[in-house]
Amino acid sequence: MAINQYHQRNNGNDTIKIKQHYTKKILLIPLDSRPPCGKFVIDAGRLVNIKVIVPPTKIMDYYTKAGKPEKLCVWLQTNAAAYDGVIISIDQMLYGGLLASRRPGPVSKDFGESSLWHTLESLHKENPQLPIYAFNILPRLTPPPNIDSPREIKNIMEYSRLVDKWEIYRRIDDFNKLQRLKKHITDKNLRQYLLLFDKNLLLNKHLIMLSQKNIITRLIIGQDDGEKYGIPNKERRELQAYINRNKLADKVMITHGADEVAMSLLFNVIQEDKGYRPKVFVAYNDENTPKIILPYMAAAIKDTVQDKLNLAGARQVSSEQQADFILYLHIGTTKNLSTRQYSAEKIEKWLAAGENVAVVDLSQHFRADETVLPLLIAKGTAINNLIAYDGWNTASNSIGTAIAQASLYTLAQRNIVTEQQAHTLIFNNLTILYDHFFEDYFYLKGTIDAVNNSLRHAGISNVNDLNMNNNYKWANLMLNNSLQKQLADFSVSKSVQTPIEIRTKTGSEKIKLTNMQVNAFFPWPRTFEIYTDVKFTLNRAN
Template sequence: MKRIYILLGLMLCLAFACWHTFLHPAAPAGINIQPNAPSQNLLLVPLDGRPPCRQFVIDAGTIAGYAIHTPPSELQDYYSAPGDTAGMRQWLQENLPEQEAAIISIDQLLYGGLLAAREKEATPAQQDELIAFLRQLHAQNPDKPLLAFSILPRQTPQDTIDGYQEKKDLLAYSRLKGRQAAGLAVDETELARLEAAISPENMQKYLQHFAENEALNRKLIALVKEGVLTRLVLGQDDGEEYSIPNIEKSHLWAFMQQEGLPEEKAVITHGADEIALTMLAAYQNERTGYRPQVYIAYNHPTTRETIMPYMAIDMAATAREKIALLGGQEAVSADEADLILYLSTNDYEKDTVSLRSQNVQELRDYLDQSRKLALVDLSKHFTAQETILPLLLENDFPINSLTAYAGWNTASNAIGTAAASASLYLSAQKNAPSQKEALGIVASNIRFLQNRILEDYFYLKEDIDTVNHTLKKAGYRNTADLDLEHNWRWANAMLQASMQKHLAAYKQSQSLKKPVQLHTEQGAFTIFVDDLTMELSYPWPRTFEIYLETTPYIYQSPPSS
């Protein structure tokens, strides 16, 4: 009996050893890398509460050592409920003295967020009240830069304008008026028909929206000239080549030139959600005196002139605009560049996807030359089949060697996000005082990189359609306005299950786990990601965007003996 007990004991010890070895392996042979503690503090009044407008700035800020402080949730907008504008102004006034600077959304301070700005009206008196507040804020904090941004209305009619045909007619009217203002010939008969078909009430409401916004932005431009605002960026939301918003934009450009304001003080750009992040990168570059040299590379000869959905300009113009906005310069060759901004706009209808294997090799070649590489991975039809990332994973491309990745929503959103986060990384590394600091910058950058890959590719190119289709199949038609108590919870459960399956496969891939050598001002380091976890949910009752935060477990390989 004693022998049996001894044998059982040995078997239990062996079983425990196997369990510990295979299910709980020893820690990797290397030094665990953690992000640096923030050393600088900035305030952010975000455009709205969505992650691209708020969380992206917080997360990317850590790359360059910024703690980004945002208003408490009770003041912030929540989907269709506008933010507390009075409370937001008080919060800004109370907290600015302890911070270095503030990035301020005018739409949040005046209307309560982007969605509210699309529908609400602000009287001249309400506008003047905001202008007076900004003057007072500057007078109380004369040494604190106020970096403001305001969004031009999109041409889509307000939701308060009823009727499908009425909205369709207003869009057609906007496009014709835009062409007419650009000096192009238009069908005058069709223009007259639309003017007669649209009710005077809705026509007045639609046009007044742009007039009100133009008046507001003229007042903000005047504040720049006064020195109240350190910088003003006007963004164009969901634009087209010819439209009434472009008429407003041309008026404002002319006013800026009339006032003699340089672009580093007041500028108009395409996009909205990414502007706060770009302004953070611009602030960092101005503070450190860094001007990133960026070479723009394209996946296909036609990409340069491609105009992607919801854009008014082509890819080349968009990229140059974003580079200039963050204080960089376009490099004429890859050899002279700090960063390669690689733009991909695959479209199966134009058969550009057939070059994807060639694109993978081009990206490898850049890495072999020790280039810093930011990949903008767009799809004309918002599908995984048109992106480059799946081929990178199939070919064991060392994904953590990318400096930045983005592939979400519009071209301006994605290019602005990739360029800004890469610029923050490059600037921070250029000023890193030690090897430990340089590795902490790497850790923060990889975290932001993995956030973008998991959301922009795995969710937005794969899972969102599955979730929407399942909801619609069950009878829920409007995935942009979910019921918090019923289908929103179900959608969250689907999101969690599907994305965790993706993560389980992705974190075992050679592409993620492969060691990569990163070249910094403090020397070259070999690092690897041993594991990756993820938290995610729908922040608003709709499926359009997700809140996602990863935790990569990053290690520095010990030097070879």
């Protein structure tokens, strides 16, 4: 079915107005209520005309307040029959969100594991043709929040690392350290920590069994914040062996990351219909970049890239010419600052040649001067032609999001016939791009420090627990004032104003962005992330 679009003359400009036409709709129970887990997936769905519906806010989590599993269950069972598929966060369905899953004990007296199994089995029985995609997250290395003694936290984390090292290397020195360290950890706290992993292991094995029975179409097990060594890695290896023994590698995958998993599954949903396996050329800013292990990661960059390519069913190719898109990873450190210019030139060259380029722009120290985007802007590079840009949170978050968005984009691109379809794809992709420009670069590489410093100078030491009636409002005001100032320069830069050239079977044209606005707020009473809403107009360039 054709996409309904029209344009009109407005003050001498040919303004393009877009009306989305959906061809598929799915239900999503997000990991939690933050934008990456819900909004990112909704926006990405528009690239391939999928309408993503999430539960009502009143039954979802809100920061430390857990969601309502029993009501989420009713919502899912009531609506599923009218949809083309479902993506379910087990952490939300069972515990009421990611943060709630880290706490000891059940969240709901009315909904436990037996209720979850019954829900999934009934959902499949009543809707046998409905694809059910599910994901669950391994406990992270850090102890649960009710263990709040800094010394206890430090000792438990070191104990976790030593347990993993002992299992891998069997060094007597590690064993002796374990025994000595155990004497300095409260028995109750250590039992609670270990029980989280024991319970999660059994939970994941049951989910894998449901995949074996074809109740779950595809299952992804994510690994949240980790390190090179730790009990989470031990559980990951045990689960991988279990998957391999049951010959389920095509239905169950383990991946680094958490927040981006639903977006990866969104691509899997449409991929099943289209049979599309993207061909990807991977390039790095430095020969040492693939070996870097960034903070909160249990794997090197190269391994994380391969992990996310596998999740997308993508094939890595040896040249740009063979690829559906180029995945370029600029991982900035104090040792490779000289590669920023090289990265900017490579990206500019590819974009000028009309290549599809997705950029992952990460900094070892979360600093702007280790990233490549400011150089691209200074050079006037046509960043509107990027098909993805990501530089938020952990390496797995950014790499996974970039690959999922680029895969969705290139899949949609293959099916474009008319100028109107091209407009819709460009508009939707730019919406995602600019949300990331403003959060990943302008906010996370600058504004966040200014906001946090102002709050701390005013005596607000905990920026992760803001008072909703006072300093939360002040923080939002500082956030928007900062972004508006940066928008004033950014929106008139050559990078933003350079027209985008669109070629279809019916001809070619150039379009540009005008009337850009950005609104942002903190979705939770903390400054860790923001909700961004960037608006703009597309105009035919004169």
